Amino acid sequence: MADIEGLNMTTLAVSESVSDYQSIPDHPLILKGFGIHPWKVTPTTSLDNIEPYIQDCDFIGEIGLDFHWAEDTAAYPRQLEVFEYFLAEAKKHQKICNIHTKGAEKEVLALLKKHQLHGQIIHWYSGPLDLVTDYLELGCFFTISVDAGHSTLTDQLINLIPTQQLLFETDGPTALEWVNGTPSWPDEILRIQAYVAQLKSCSLTELEVGGRLLMEQLK
Numbered sequence: 001m002a003d004i005e006g007l008n009m010t011t012l013a014v015s016e017s018v019s020d021y022q023s024i025p026d027h028p029l030i031l032k033g034f035g036i037h038p039w040k041v042t043p044t045t046s047l048d049n050i051e052p053y054i055q056d057c058d059f060i061g062e063i064g065l066d067f068h069w070a071e072d073t074a075a076y077p078r079q080l081e082v083f084e085y086f087l088a089e090a091k092k093h094q095k096i097c098n099i100h101t102k103g104a105e106k107e108v109l110a111l112l113k114k115h116q117l118h119g120q121i122i123h124w125y126s127g128p129l130d131l132v133t134d135y136l137e138l139g140c141f142f143t144i145s146v147d148a149g150h151s152t153l154t155d156q157l158i159n160l161i162p163t164q165q166l167l168f169e170t171d172g173p174t175a176l177e178w179v180n181g182t183p184s185w186p187d188e189i190l191r192i193q194a195y196v197a198q199l200k201s202c203s204l205t206e207l208e209v210g211g212r213l214l215m216e217q218l219k
Contacts, residue, residue, distance in 0.1 A: 011029055058218060105131050148195045
C-alpha cells in the first residue's frame with residue numbers, strides 16, 4: 001500500500017476465492033475483483049451464494065481456464081462450467097473480466113466469442129502468438145508482467161500489441177521470484193513500462209492510453 005500510495009497508482013486487485021475477496025482493503029486507489037481462479041476449482045466447486053460478490057465487485061477476476069499448470073485433470077470440465085458462469089454474469093452485469101488462459105487459449109477465445117464479450121483483460125498471456133490478433137479484434141487488453149526483459153515470447157507479444165491495448169501488472173508478491181528470485185512490489189511496474197517503451201520505441205505517455213481506456217470502461 002505504501003508503494004501504491006507513493007506512486008498514486010490505481011491498482012486492480014484480483015481474488016481467487018471468496019476469502020481472498022473479503023481480504024482486499026477498501027481504498028480509493030484499489031479496484032476490487034471477485035473471481036474463482038481455475039487453480040481453485042475442483043470437481044465439486046460450488047457457485048452457490050456468490051452472486052452478491054459479483055454485484056459488489058468493480059470487475060470480475062481472476063477467472064479463466066488452466067489446462068497446463070492445474071494438475072487435477074478431473075476438474076477441467078468443472079473449470080469450463082465455472083468459467084462460463086462468470087462470463088454469463090459479466091455479460092449480465094456489464095463487468096470486465098481479468099482472465100487466465102494457460103494451456104486453454106483457444107477455448108477461452110471461443111467462449112469470449114460465444115458470450116459476445118469485448119474489452120476483457122487477458123492476464124500474462126504466454127500462449128500461441130497466432131491467436132493474439134483474434135483476441136485484439138475482440139478489443140482485449142493484454143497485461144505485460146514481470147517477465148518483461150526475461151522472455152523472448154513476451155518480447156514478441158509486446159511488439160504485437162498496440163499501445164492502447166497494453167496494461168501492466170506485477171501478478172503477485174512472489175511472481176518475480178519465479179522469474180529471477182527477487183520479490184515483486186508495485187514499483188516493479190515502472191521497470192516494466194520503461195522496458196516496454198524502449199522495446200516499442202514509444203513514450204511512457206503513450207503507454208498510459210490503455211490504462212485510461214480501461215478505466216473509462218470500468219466507470
